[in-house]
Amino acid sequence: MKLTKYLAAAAVSAAFVAAPASAATMGMADLAITGLIILNANNAPVTNGIVIQNENRTGTANSNFNNAQGTGAGLGNIFSTTIGGTVDVKNRCAGPSCAAMPAGNYPGGMENNFTAHIPAPNGNYAMGDMYIAGTALGVTGANGLTRADSSVMSPGNAGSANATIANSATAVTTFTAGNTLQAKFALGYNAYLAAFVNAINGVSGSSLGTISWTLSLQEVIGNVSTTIMNWSPAEINDGVTSSDISQNSIKESSGTILSNLVTLTGGRTYKLTINQASNSIASEVRAVPEPGSMVLIGLGLLALGAASRRKAAK
Numbered sequence: 001m002k003l004t005k006y007l008a009a010a011a012v013s014a015a016f017v018a019a020p021a022s023a024a025t026m027g028m029a030d031l032a033i034t035g036l037i038i039l040n041a042n043n044a045p046v047t048n049g050i051v052i053q054n055e056n057r058t059g060t061a062n063s064n065f066n067n068a069q070g071t072g073a074g075l076g077n078i079f080s081t082t083i084g085g086t087v088d089v090k091n092r093c094a095g096p097s098c099a100a101m102p103a104g105n106y107p108g109g110m111e112n113n114f115t116a117h118i119p120a121p122n123g124n125y126a127m128g129d130m131y132i133a134g135t136a137l138g139v140t141g142a143n144g145l146t147r148a149d150s151s152v153m154s155p156g157n158a159g160s161a162n163a164t165i166a167n168s169a170t171a172v173t174t175f176t177a178g179n180t181l182q183a184k185f186a187l188g189y190n191a192y193l194a195a196f197v198n199a200i201n202g203v204s205g206s207s208l209g210t211i212s213w214t215l216s217l218q219e220v221i222g223n224v225s226t227t228i229m230n231w232s233p234a235e236i237n238d239g240v241t242s243s244d245i246s247q248n249s250i251k252e253s254s255g256t257i258l259s260n261l262v263t264l265t266g267g268r269t270y271k272l273t274i275n276q277a278s279n280s281i282a283s284e285v286r287a288v289p290e291p292g293s294m295v296l297i298g299l300g301l302l303a304l305g306a307a308s309r310r311k312a313a314k
Contacts, residue, residue: 027208062092065157167274193239215230
């Protein structure tokens with residue numbers, strides 16, 4: 001079941017009513033995996049018959065504002081070999097508004113916030129955060145978060161953020177009497193994308209927010225690996241961009257997605273790889289003089305031309 005909300009053009013203008021009257025840009029890319037489990041053909045969770053040999057996972061989060069790197073508690077890249085282990089890169093914030101966070105922007109705090117989404121630019125900052133725990137091959141499933149948020153409210157600034165999850169597991173399936181299993185994956189998710197540009201007074205801007213999530217399942221026989229499933233749900237492989245107020249948009253969706261069935265053979269080895277990423281950019285550049293300034297420049301050029309003609313006539 002999927003719930004989707006998509007706002008564009010005039011509807012987005014109403015959604016951004018709280019945005020400042022001055023020039024501003026914003027890019028938001030938030031993807032929370034609220035549960036990933038393996039099911040059988042009857043949609044029942046597979047609670048036994050799978051033995052995990054090993055698991056490696058990596059998490060990365062970073063941000064920058066005007067090329068200054070964001071800071072956070074601990075490392076910006078964490079690697080784990082613990083089966084079902086938690087990888088939690090603490091949020092990394094860059095920009096002058098970081099000190100005032102999370103007031104107004106992230107009720108409940110900035111760290112591992114699965115639910116708070118920013119509807120309009122609010123401050124000058126960029127923030128990246130990521131988290132993953134559990135395993136799709138376990139009874140309780142897996143969950144994870146990648147968040148990349150950027151907001152710019154004054155000319156000449158640029159912020160960008162990204163967060164990624166790279167997770168892989170190798171599992172040996174064991175069944176009695178050589179039975180095989182028809183399996184599929186169930187994915188619970190919450191996704192939020194937003195791109196906002198309010199370019200006024202000669203200020204041009206651009207923004208983007210993108211999310212991606214893929215699952216690859218390979219069957220390993222000896223030294224040969226054969227891919228038996230590549231799954232990239234459209235709902236969470238998406239993005240929005242804007243360089244003008246008419247392009248501003250919000251995409252918000254949540255629900256549960258089911259993959260196609262795949263056959264797992266008893267006694268064989270399988271490698272499961274999951275990749276998840278969020279990226280955002282918000283920037284403003286003073287591209288051309290303001291209209292009033294252009295008029296003054298034009299009058300000045302006319303005056304110079306008139307003075308030159310008078311001088312030449314003497």
